Amino acid sequence: MTQHHLNAPDVAPRLPGPPSPWFGAAHMQAISKDFLGYTRQMHREYGDIVFVQMYWEKVCLLNSPELVRAVMVDNAASLIRQERAIEVFSRVHGPSVMMVEGDDWQRLHRLLMPAFSPRRVAGYARLMVDAAGPLLDRLVPDEPDASALVNMDELTSRVTMDVICRTLFSDDLGDTARAVTAASHALNEIAMRELMVPMTLPDNWPLPGKAAKRHAMRLFDEVIDSHIAARRQMPPDQAPQDDVLAMLLAAHDEEGGGRLSEAELRAQCKVIFLAGFDTSAKALQWWAWLMAEHPQQAALAYEEVSRVVGSRAPQAEDVPNLPYLSATIKETLRLYPPAAGLLTRRAMKDIQAGEWMIPARSLVIVSPWVLHNDARSFPQPDVFRPERFMPDAPALPRSAWMPFGLGPRVCIGQHFAMTEMTLVAAMLLQRYELTREPGQPEPVAQLNLTLRPAQTLKLRMRRRSSMA
Ligand code: HEM
Incomplete structure (x- = not known):
């Protein structure tokens, strides 16, 4: 097999990728300004693997499921998370499972996994439904056909924050929920900006934005610390036994890694809280938009929920019986x-990806935004077509769909997230019909750590008269 190497200009053919004059300054600017547009453009123009210089970085964009698997799965041991990402997020989380590598990661992963097993997640379903129910009920007056224009970001953030808080701590945030949501959105925005520059100036310097960052981090620390402290003070027979914190406190590494230290416990609670609420909130927001935009598919999903769940509260056992809603x-x-x-x-080493050699020290970027828009895997990729994911649909190419990542560092909460989103979506459909307002433009996707609509998304929610 031919091997092509970035550092060997005499080897033909030329490496796929654009010219990078001025050390690739224009590329660095373009990817920082519009990550989504830039990565799709590179895929369109140069194909499945793109090498590009961006200042001091040799960047390699991987754009096909096969090449992504070759690197992220087959060569997982030769990869670490980008150092700058570790630096930026570790300041917020501390030593969380998302931020550590090697043996430290193995140990934390072993300690956390049991809290996210399908059996445990089924046990959290009741907490999820209890959290979402009252929030959804009070959106619109309780009269048939009553409706309200609802800010979907506020709604989905509130619901998923309540879900994560109850599953972590068996508690809700009460009056602080709004402030905590604002703080975590601020932390996302700050992290996104910091990722695009090589270093962060100290947070205690009197610079623009630093006070907001300190405030957001303090509030967030207080929320996590106060819940852990409250639990430690509870008499053991009164402390909840079935939430994530109970699992983390009881977790013991059979392979000699002991229990979580206090700093590790706080860091795991923080990462679960932050990784767990905003991603699901954004996904539910986009789902609500797509339901409003595609009444025919929304009617099919509603019909399935009516048939399987009726008007009772959904439960974990319903999820496998809702294939269309899941799709x-x-x-x-x-x-x-x-x-x-x-x-x-x-x-960390040279990595063979198909016929190409990715040189050691390269920065590898994998973007589900690009892979999910590839017509080879998803014909007519811009069309909303849930049928692609029905059990009788033709199999998708392996790893073509990877919203939760892949390889050993795949999302630990993917089963949690799918269960939560299916239950909340079923509860929304049971209560409301979603429509867009006349003349409302299609929302534009913007990357702010998570993918969000660039403008506030409001949808009309009309109370259903009864279950079909
Ligand atoms: C729709 C919802 C979600 C999406 C799309 C999502 C996506 C992802 C992705 C892509 C990764 C891998 C990042 C990488 O490889 O660099 C990841 C990691 C992670 N996610 Fe999620 N996630 C979601 C929900 C959740 C939930 C609900 C939790 C916890 C309750 C969670 C906890 C984590 C953790 C702890 C990691 C780090 C795993 C590790 O590095 O070993 N996520 N997530």
Whole structure:
């Protein structure tokens, strides 16, 4: 097999990728300004693997499921997370499972996994439904045909924050929910900006934005610390036994890694909270938009929910019996993958990807935004077509759909997220019909760590008179 190497200009054919004059300054600017547009343009112009210089970085964009698997799965041991991402997020989380590598990651992963097994997640379903029910009920007056124009970001953030808080701590945030949502949105925006520059100046310097960052981090620390402290003070027979915190406190590494230290416990609670609420909130927001935009598919999903669940509260056992509803969610995650651009890795060795050699120290970027829009995997990729994900549909190419990442560092909460989104979506459909307002433009996707609509998305929610 031919091997092509970035550092060997005499080897033909030329490496796929654009010229990078001035050390690729224009490329660095373009990807920082519009990650989504830039990565799709590179795919269109140069194909499945693109090498591009961006200042000091040799960047390799991987754009086919086969090449992505060759790197992220077959060569996972030769990759680490991008150092800059570790630096930026570690300041917020501390030593979380998302931020550590090697043996430290193995140990934390072993300690956390049991809390996210399908059996445990089924146990959280009741907490999820209890969290979402009252919030959804009070959106619109309780009269048939009553309606309200609802800010979908506020709604989905509130619901998923309540879900994560109850599953983590068996508690809700009460009056602080709005402030905590604002703080975590601010932290996302700050992290997104910081990722695009090589270093962060100290947070205690009197610079623009630093006070907001300190405030957001303090509020967030207080929420996590106060819940852990409250739990430690509870008499053991009164402490909840079935939430994530109970699992983390009880977790013990059979392979000699002991229990979580206090700093590790806080860091895991933080990462679960942050990774767990915003991603699901954005996904549910896009799903609601797609339901409003596609009444025919929304009617099919509603018909399924009516038949399987009726008007009672949905439960974990219903989820496998709602294949069409699940397919609408999977298709939403395809069109609008919440973590559209977060999969960056540093190659620690030369890595063979198909016929190409990715040199050690390259920065590898994998973007579900690009992979999910490839007509070879998803014919007519811009069309919302849940049928692609029905059990009788032709099999998709392996790893073509990867909203939760892939390889050993795949999302630990993917089963949690799918269960949560299916239950909340079923509860929304049970209560409301979603429509867009006349003349309302299609929302434009924008990457702010997670993929969100660039403008506030409001949808009309009309109370249903009864279940079909
Ligand atoms: C729609 C919802 C979600 C999406 C799209 C999503 C997506 C992702 C992706 C793409 C990764 C891999 C990042 C990488 O490889 O660099 C990841 C990792 C992770 N996710 Fe999620 N996630 C979601 C929900 C959740 C939930 C609900 C939780 C927890 C309750 C969670 C916890 C985590 C953690 C802890 C990691 C780090 C895993 C590791 O590095 O070992 N996520 N997620």
